[in-house]
Amino acid sequence: KNEVEQSPQNLTAQEGEFITINCSYSVGISALHWLQQHPGGGIVSLFMLSSGKKKHGRLIATINIQEKHSSLHITASHPRDSAVYICAVVFGNEKLTFGTGTRLTIIP
Amino acid sequence: SQTIHQWPATLVQPVGSPLSLECTVEGTSNPNLYWYRQAAGRGLQLLFYSVGIGQISSEVPQNLSASRPQDRQFILSSKKLLLSDSGFYLCALEGTKVYGYTFGSGTRLTVV
Numbered sequence: 001k002n003e004v005e006q007s008p009q010n011l012t013a014q015e016g017e018f019i020t021i022n023c024s025y026s027v028g029i030s031a032l033h034w035l036q037q038h039p040g041g042g043i044v045s046l047f048m049l050s051s052g053k054k055k056h057g058r059l060i061a062t063i064n065i066q067e068k069h070s071s072l073h074i075t076a077s078h079p080r081d082s083a084v085y086i087c088a089v090v091f092g093n094e095k096l097t098f099g100t101g102t103r104l105t106i107i108p
Numbered sequence: 109s110q111t112i113h114q115w116p117a118t119l120v121q122p123v124g125s126p127l128s129l130e131c132t133v134e135g136t137s138n139p140n141l142y143w144y145r146q147a148a149g150r151g152l153q154l155l156f157y158s159v160g161i162g163q164i165s166s167e168v169p170q171n172l173s174a175s176r177p178q179d180r181q182f183i184l185s186s187k188k189l190l191l192s193d194s195g196f197y198l199c200a201l202e203g204t205k206v207y208g209y210t211f212g213s214g215t216r217l218t219v220v
Contacts, residue, residue, distance in 0.1 A: 004151075031208050040216075042117065043198055048208030086152070088209070095142065096200065096209060098152040 002026055002091040006099035014107055019074035021102045023087030026068070030090045034061050034072050037084040037101065046072070046085075079106045110135040114199045114212030121219055127172075127186040129215050131199030134180070140202035141182040143174055147195045158182055194219045 003026040013019055023032070034046040047054050047061040049070060054061050058077075063070040074081055087099040114131045121127060133139055140159050144152040154167045156174035164174050171190050175183045182199060199212035 033208055035211065037196075037214075040117070042213040043211045044213075045209070045211050088152075090209075095154055095157060095202075096144075098144070100151040 002089075002094065002097055004087055004089050004097050004099040006085075006087050006102050008102060009100070010103045010105075012105045012107065013077055015078060017077050017106075019077050019081070019104065019106075021072045021085050021087075021104070023070045023072070023089075023099055024068060025070075025089050025091075027091060028065075028068075030092055032063055032070050032090070033088040033096070034070075035086040035088060037086060039083065043086075074104075077106045079108050082106050110139075110201055110203055110210045112199055112201050112210050112212040114215060116215060117213060118216045119218070121189050121217065123191055123219055124188045127184070127189050127193070127217070129184040129197055129199075129217075131182045131184075131212055132180055133182075133201050133210075136180075136201070136203075138179060141176070142200040142202065143182065143184050144198040144200060145195045146198070152196075152198060156184070189219045191219050193217065 005024045007022045032049045036044045036046050049061055049063040058075045060073040082105050084101040084103050086101045088096045111134045142157045143155045145155050146152045156166050158164050158176040161176050161179055172186050197215045201210040203209055
């Protein structure tokens with residue numbers, strides 16, 4: 001069964017802390033997306049990965065194909081980073097499968 | 109570049125009322141389009157997908173329907189909303205191996 005698991009489900013941290021959100025999947029994939037869902041509900045696509053590492057500003061996404069694992073890191077976290085972060089995976093040629101998300105709260 | 113326009117962002121509708129959510133795309137032709145729903149406390153679940161005009165596949169039985177009247181238009185509808193239809197609805201465009209999926213900003217529907 002194609003499954004996507006995220007951890008932790010909820011994460012609260014102080015402003016400035018380094019944040020790591022994890023995503024594991026069950027079988028080989030062709031691509032992995034990291035999405036940000038704002039408190040109002042809007043979705044923003046952060047990264048698409050099929051291998052290696054990508055960086056955009058304070059956000060870094062990595063993927064380890066052999067271990068079937070991806071991480072999203074946020075450096076120098078800020079209250080505006082508070083959101084739900086969602087991992088979504090394309091298993092082979094199948095459709096997207098979404099994780100349940102990680103709710104991140106950054107306290108000033 | 110490929111873009112998706114999805115509206116409205118939020119919607120409050122009474123039980124039994126009809127629903128129409130629209131998603132339009134730009135920057136591509138003959139796209140594969142998807143409607144997802146996120147119920148409270150759960151992950152996004154695929155509702156419908158379309159590989160072309162008039163072609164709709166449903167993943168789960170429900171009170172909703174979808175239509176693809178034009179190549180770049182994908183509509184999610186209901187004749188009579190139920191309380192259980194409340195949730196976050198997301199339209200997505202399947203892209204290339206380089207660019208991946210493109211997502212609409214979503215619609216938060218509350219049925220009261």
